[in-house]
Amino acid sequence: MSTVKVIQVNQNIHASNDIAADAVRQMMTENHTLFLNFMSAPGSGKTTLLTALINQLKSDLRIGEMDVDIQSSLDAKRVADLTGITSLQIHNGGLCHIDADMTLRALLEYDIADLDLLILENIGNLVCPAEFDTGAHKNIALLSIPEGHDKPLKYPLMFEVCDVVIITKTDVCDYFDFDMQKAAEYIHRLNPDARIFSVSARTGEGMPALCTYIRELCTNISIS
Amino acid sequence: MSTVKVIQVNQNIHASNDIAADAVRQMMTENHTLFLNFMSAPGSGKTTLLTALINQLKSDLRIGEMDVDIQSSLDAKRVADLTGITSLQIHNGGLCHIDADMTLRALLEYDIADLDLLILENIGNLVCPAEFDTGAHKNIALLSIPEGHDKPLKYPLMFEVCDVVIITKTDVCDYFDFDMQKAAEYIHRLNPDARIFSVSARTGEGMPALCTYIRELCTNISIS
Numbered sequence A, B: 001m002s003t004v005k006v007i008q009v010n011q012n013i014h015a016s017n018d019i020a021a022d023a024v025r026q027m028m029t030e031n032h033t034l035f036l037n038f039m040s041a042p043g044s045g046k047t048t049l050l051t052a053l054i055n056q057l058k059s060d061l062r063i064g065e066m067d068v069d070i071q072s073s074l075d076a077k078r079v080a081d082l083t084g085i086t087s088l089q090i091h092n093g094g095l096c097h098i099d100a101d102m103t104l105r106a107l108l109e110y111d112i113a114d115l116d117l118l119i120l121e122n123i124g125n126l127v128c129p130a131e132f133d134t135g136a137h138k139n140i141a142l143l144s145i146p147e148g149h150d151k152p153l154k155y156p157l158m159f160e161v162c163d164v165v166i167i168t169k170t171d172v173c174d175y176f177d178f179d180m181q182k183a184a185e186y187i188h189r190l191n192p193d194a195r196i197f198s199v200s201a202r203t204g205e206g207m208p209a210l211c212t213y214i215r216e217l218c219t220n221i222s223i224s
Helices: A018-030 A046-057 A074-083 A100-107 A156-160 A170-175 A180-190 A207-222 B018-030 B046-057 B074-083 B100-107 B156-160 B170-175 B180-190 B207-222
Strands: A003-008 A034-040 A063-069 A087-091 A117-124 A138-144 A164-168 A195-198 B004-008 B034-040 B063-069 B086-091 B117-124 B138-144 B164-168 B195-198
Touching: A018 A034, A018 A100, A034 A046, A034 A207, A046 A063, A046 A074, A046 A117, A046 A207, A063 A074, A074 A087, A087 A100, A156 A180, A164 A180, A170 B170, A180 A195, A195 A207, B018 B034, B018 B100, B034 B046, B034 B207, B046 B063, B046 B074, B046 B117, B046 B207, B063 B074, B074 B086, B086 B100, B156 B180, B164 B180, B180 B195, B195 B207
Parallel strands: A003 B086, A034 A117, A034 A138, A063 A087, A063 A117, A087 B004, A138 A164, A164 A195, B034 B117, B034 B138, B063 B086, B063 B117, B138 B164, B164 B195
Antiparallel strands: none
16 A cells, blocks of 8 residues: 655745845846846756847847856856857855845946846756845746646745746657646646746747747836 | 856855764664665656656565655655555755755654665755765766756766766657767766666666666665
């Protein structure tokens, strides 16, 4: 007979860095710079999506990109090489997240007034980054088709704190048992207001709607 | 001109729980129970692989399984339902890892002497679980084809602490730009002794070699 037993081995941890996050957000708003925080598991396609996004938006928006990684500079270099924009690699020394204080230190490297859009590519992790408000205007989670539609149930905080969920790698839909309807249902159960986009950065499917959405956010910040 | 700049925003953290881990390992060895710790990113196919493995090994081995998750019991239930073995769900309260003390508390739920093999399905995360020795005899990392062959470069500690790397979802190889040779090169650069297996739990490709390897480890522990 199969059985399942559940035990609790630790208490939740919370780190409050809300004051620093609010300061970052206010500074960005005052500079009319939209600040977006992209989060996901490793290998969900953040760098590929951001490269495609930046290339589609850079003709009419001034864009900066910050990339958090443990020690490599692969992603920042890839974004810089493929888009021509300036990319900042942040090494967080083995931590599994970036918080608002770290964001603030990284922001000092930029002349924010010269940017319409600042993109943060957070570290590949569905747990820790969700716990720290970075000061971004919008939190955006990627969920790739190969990962499976059950991830919102298993990593609920990530999907609770996100304003937008982007389902990525839709070009490989046929090869995986990913149920788009169930994914949307699980996401909206945690977060009824979450906007959901489905895209393939490889084929371009779904990218126009996402670009339009980001342009609208930029317009709103620019007149705020 | 594209540029990349690197800044360091935090120091590495280390938590030493080596004494508890050694105690766990010694207890398991004395009971002739092989203890394996499976780690990977979310959606790499841990639960699917473990279910297939257990079903192939359960006729000649007495197997227990422990599943770590933040709050859901989906994986433990899936393993229990699909294999008929007893599965223990460990809720770690939002942490991104499990350490040796937590493992020890979970082990008390088992009659270890009745098991030949105990499997720990760690939380889906390529960062934190690598930092904590759980007391397992072998650390095993999964890397799925859709994630990309660059992950060892980006999450080096995970691949440094692993004795075995299992490349999963080989059935979808044709749809992704995954370079098997580069993956092996990156893994062995960090960890020259790492054993690498390539499997598809869906088609069964590569599973016999992995089962043989685990049976041999069990035999070695049983005569230790």
